[in-house]
Structures are given as structure tokens and as C-alpha cells.
Amino acid sequence: MINKLLPFIISICFFTNSIAQLQVNSISESQLGSLENFIISDLLGCSVEIINVEYGGNPDAIGFFDYIENDNMCQGGFDLDKGLIMTTGNVDYAAGPNSSGDDGEAWNVEYQDDFIHNYLVENQVITNSVSLYDACVLEFDIISPELNSIDFEVIFGSEEYTEWMSPFYADVFCFFVSEINGDIDPNFSSIPQNIMETGDVLNANGCNVIENKPISPWTIRPYSEMFNLPAVNECLYVDNPNGDFCNAVGYDGYTIPMHFNLTLQPNAMYRIKMIILDGVSNYWAGFDSGVFIKKLDNNENIDVSFGFSDIEYSDEGATVYFNNLSTSTVGNTYSWDFDGDGYTDSDSSNPSFTFNEPGDHIITLEVINNCTGETVFISSVITIEPFININESQLISTSVFPNPSNGNFTIQSSLSLEAGFIEIFDVAGRLILQEPMNGNNKDIDIASCKKGLYFIEIKDSFNQVTYSQKIFIL
Incomplete structure (x- = not known):
């Protein structure tokens, strides 16, 4: 054949x-x-x-x-x-x-x-x-x-x-x-x-x-x-x-x-x-x-489409898992281009790819039916939000002072977190405070809380924890 x-x-x-x-x-x-x-x-x-x-x-x-x-x-x-x-x-x-x-x-x-x-x-x-x-x-x-x-x-x-x-x-x-x-x-x-x-x-x-x-x-x-x-x-x-x-x-x-x-x-x-x-x-x-x-009703034609998972952000970058939804999948050849340069980045049916840069990325899937010779492609845009990789995070300095305090203290970061937010929990894990972190400095007032041990977390816009610290109210 x-x-x-x-x-x-x-x-x-x-x-x-x-x-x-x-x-x-x-x-x-x-x-x-x-x-x-x-x-x-x-x-x-x-x-x-x-x-x-x-x-x-x-x-x-x-x-x-x-x-x-x-x-x-x-x-x-x-x-x-x-x-x-x-x-x-x-x-x-x-x-x-x-x-x-x-x-x-x-x-x-x-x-x-x-x-x-x-x-x-x-x-x-x-x-x-x-x-x-x-x-x-x-x-x-x-x-x-x-x-x-x-x-x-x-x-x-x-x-x-x-x-x-x-x-x-x-x-x-x-x-x-x-x-x-x-x-x-x-x-x-x-x-x-x-x-x-x-x-x-x-x-x-x-x-x-x-x-x-x-x-x-x-x-x-x-x-x-x-x-x-x-x-x-x-x-x-x-x-x-x-x-x-x-x-x-x-x-x-x-x-x-x-x-x-x-x-x-x-x-x-x-x-x-x-x-x-x-x-x-x-x-x-x-x-x-x-x-x-x-x-009659030749079903060898390819209907090309794909989906993808939620974007997973980590120190390595933004990882996306792709799901090939194309019909007539037997005997097909797949070519994925994740960066729009016209070259094949993967020939797997359901690949994953880690993006190292934020922004809009054009994803193209080309499918070739090896029997009929038909070639069909589809493109879609995925938006990767700004993220912090491990090399950048090592350069970020964050501090809480004074600590211990009477409940009034300041959070200072060398990186401006325009879309970040602050969460404070008690020892039972109950959320005491959640406020946006706009800029490099944030003054916090939880003087009305009972004396004791608390935990503070700073999260970015992707809900990733970028800083955590124990704080004491005396």
C-alpha cells in the first residue's frame, strides 16, 4: 500500500x-x-x-x-x-x-x-x-x-x-x-x-x-x-x-x-x-x-482544532499542555510551532511547551493526512502574563519591620508589585487580612488583633507566593 x-x-x-x-x-x-x-x-x-x-x-x-x-x-x-x-x-x-x-x-x-x-x-x-x-x-x-x-x-x-x-x-x-x-x-x-x-x-x-x-x-x-x-x-x-x-x-x-x-x-x-x-x-x-x-461521505478530511490547559507558572516559566482535538487522527503527521518562527517545535500529538517570555504567542498546529496528502493548519493566540523566574527572584529583597511589633509594621520590597496582594493568617490558618500591594512599600495595621504569632504572605497576580514571613504582635 x-x-x-x-x-x-x-x-x-x-x-x-x-x-x-x-x-x-x-x-x-x-x-x-x-x-x-x-x-x-x-x-x-x-x-x-x-x-x-x-x-x-x-x-x-x-x-x-x-x-x-x-x-x-x-x-x-x-x-x-x-x-x-x-x-x-x-x-x-x-x-x-x-x-x-x-x-x-x-x-x-x-x-x-x-x-x-x-x-x-x-x-x-x-x-x-x-x-x-x-x-x-x-x-x-x-x-x-x-x-x-x-x-x-x-x-x-x-x-x-x-x-x-x-x-x-x-x-x-x-x-x-x-x-x-x-x-x-x-x-x-x-x-x-x-x-x-x-x-x-x-x-x-x-x-x-x-x-x-x-x-x-x-x-x-x-x-x-x-x-x-x-x-x-x-x-x-x-x-x-x-x-x-x-x-x-x-x-x-x-x-x-x-x-x-x-x-x-x-x-x-x-x-x-x-x-x-x-x-x-x-x-x-x-x-x-x-x-x-x-x-460517498468521504470522512478522511481533517477537522483541525486543539485546546490547552490552564497555564502553570513556575520558576521555569509558563507551561501549557496542549490537547489535539483534530478528527481523523489515524495516519496523520503533526507539526506544532509555538513561537511563530515557522519551524516545528514538536511533532507529538499532545505536546507541552514552557514559555520563557510573557506576551502574546501564536500557536500553529499543522496536520498532514499521510493517506490523502491533505494539509490543514489552525492558529491560536495564547497570552502569557508577566512572571518572575528563579533568576529574577533571587535579586528581590523583601523585609517586614519592625518585627516583633505592636501590630503596626511596614512591608518593603525592592520590586514594585503593582498587581500583588498581602495575606495575613493566624496560627489556626484563618485569614485575618487581605490587601493589595501597590508599589514597593505597604503599611499594615493589625493592632486590634490579639497578641501572638501570625504569618504573612505576599502573592503575585497569578496567586503565586513570592514571600512569606512569621510576624509577632507584642
Whole structure:
């Protein structure tokens, strides 16, 4: 498992464009290795491990997408913000404006897979005479150390809508899952199972899915004028001729965001096979179809915050204990800057720091998600009040005179205590007097008190005792 994103991935994830609302980026052959990082960080989550990643198809047929909502180009909506795109042709045709109804890239590469061909024929997506072409295939093994429920949102779009809907050249998308190297999960076996059929949609919300079929322009469609056949699963369909619904999307029709789930049992090993392909008659691959896939409710994002304890003043300085409250704390790197110089003072999750100077101190916590590459920081100001360290206190001279006295005496200090105060206690620990200590000298009158032994304490503004002395009243 690769934990750090390549710079390429980071640039894709943070790409913004105020003009092109749907931005697509294909993957060059040199960048195919970045697919593993993207699958972990954006598609499946950082709590799983994947191995044996394989891609089959033209590099221009697969890539990443970002969508920026803009009502001027997309009044109807698209609803997926970013994720993986797989097509039968070229990802560029997925982006609007939808100025042509017949866009497509024909690679004319036949794909031989008897299992998938028979599966599609049995589910009446294609006829037996149809061949499979221009497949875009992403495969990998996946394992999770704990029970893991992964939710996806999927939009399927096609230029076959609506005039070219037919079982003789239907494009199709499948998400096959099989269990390998054991039999832990009772829901899967060694035989691949498509978990993204129309009957698996979890957000139908009253939509009458009348047939459980693989995702295809022939199985999710409006009324077919060519064959004079009724609509099938039309409640999942969005009509987009000439970009009338969303001109940011290049396809003439697409589905609503369909919600699917994959639940992984602890330590079970699965093989995933995501495939979109073109059903072809007469050896001619035609109009493009594409599928947009994203992880639903991706909780890998970091919410950065921290708290801190009450400030503890001592001879060493002012010590603060910090409490890291950031979410998604697994696999993060922390960098604390306590003095605002831009350098890391601690990489602990919950550090402490002793400040030697009073004043306002800017505290910055930077958190890096080592899986997604996301970097987030937050700053806060802590105010350290003036304090006396041990070196300074050794220079302070304080005296009480006369002592013994008749209850009238003077406290004299070489340091002006503008915010300090004086407390006098009897031998039982009862507070007899509390008065502010403003300046260097303070005259005290407790002549009305009984004769005997008393204790005097001088405290600073932080309630720290800076001087203590026994006094006697005669």
C-alpha cells in the first residue's frame, strides 16, 4: 500500500476552474502508478489495503474529474464534486458544453471475456451476436482489517442516449466483486458478482425500479422510438440533449447519482473488477459512454482544532499542555510551532511547551493526512502574563519591620508589585487580612488583633507566593 500521494494527484484534487464546471483529466502511461494512491485516498478510504492493481485499456479512457457547481451552465445539477471517471473512449468527451450529440472515440480493440459476455447476454443487455470492444478495466485485490462499509455514488452517462439505445451495441458498466483466498464472507464467492445493478440502488426514494439489470443505456432509458419499446427504469434517467439539463456534461443523457454499498468482512480478501465497455455489432465501436464514481461521505478530511490547559507558572516559566482535538487522527503527521518562527517545535500529538517570555504567542498546529496528502493548519493566540523566574527572584529583597511589633509594621520590597496582594493568617490558618500591594512599600495595621504569632504572605497576580514571613504582635 502506498501512503503518500504523488504531486500529480494533489494537483488534480485541488484543481479549480471558474469556466469549465466539469474538469476531466486523463492519465498518461507514466502516471498509471498514481491510480493506486487515488483508489486508496479518494475511492475506498485509508483503512483498507490494496495490492495487485492492474489497468487494461487506453490511458485516455480513464482519469479524474472535478465538478464546480455553476447555475449558468448547469441548472439541473450534476451533484458529484470529484472522483474517478472511466469511459469507453476518451474522458474529454465527458465534459461539456454538449454541442454535439454523437461524440465518441473508437479504439476498436476487442475484449475477450466469456464470463462477462455471457453475463450481459443472460441479463438482456446485449444479444449473443454482439462483441465486446474498447474495455476500460480497473482491477485490484482489497483487504480490510476490520468490518468496513464503503458507500459509493455513481453517475453513468452516454452519447447513445436517446436515438442509439439498442441491445445490438449497448455500452455497459459493471462493478464485480469476488472473494479470493478463503471463504470468510458469506455474501461473496469466487464467482464475480456485480454489486452495481439497478436493483442495488439504495437511494431510489420511491423510484420504481422495474427491472434489476446491469447499468447500460438499454437498461436505464426513456421510451425507445427506434424499437417502439417502453421506458425501463426511467426514474433513474436524466435527459440532457444539447446540454438542456446540464451543459457542463458532454453526454446526451445520464443517470441520477446512484448510491451503492460494498461491505468488507474483517481480513477477507476480495478481487474488484470495475469495467466499462462497448457492445459492438459489425466490428465498429461507436459513441462514448462514461461512469463517474466517488466515495460517498468521504470522512478522511481533517477537522483541525486543539485546546490547552490552564497555564502553570513556575520558576521555569509558563507551561501549557496542549490537547489535539483534530478528527481523523489515524495516519496523520503533526507539526506544532509555538513561537511563530515557522519551524516545528514538536511533532507529538499532545505536546507541552514552557514559555520563557510573557506576551502574546501564536500557536500553529499543522496536520498532514499521510493517506490523502491533505494539509490543514489552525492558529491560536495564547497570552502569557508577566512572571518572575528563579533568576529574577533571587535579586528581590523583601523585609517586614519592625518585627516583633505592636501590630503596626511596614512591608518593603525592592520590586514594585503593582498587581500583588498581602495575606495575613493566624496560627489556626484563618485569614485575618487581605490587601493589595501597590508599589514597593505597604503599611499594615493589625493592632486590634490579639497578641501572638501570625504569618504573612505576599502573592503575585497569578496567586503565586513570592514571600512569606512569621510576624509577632507584642
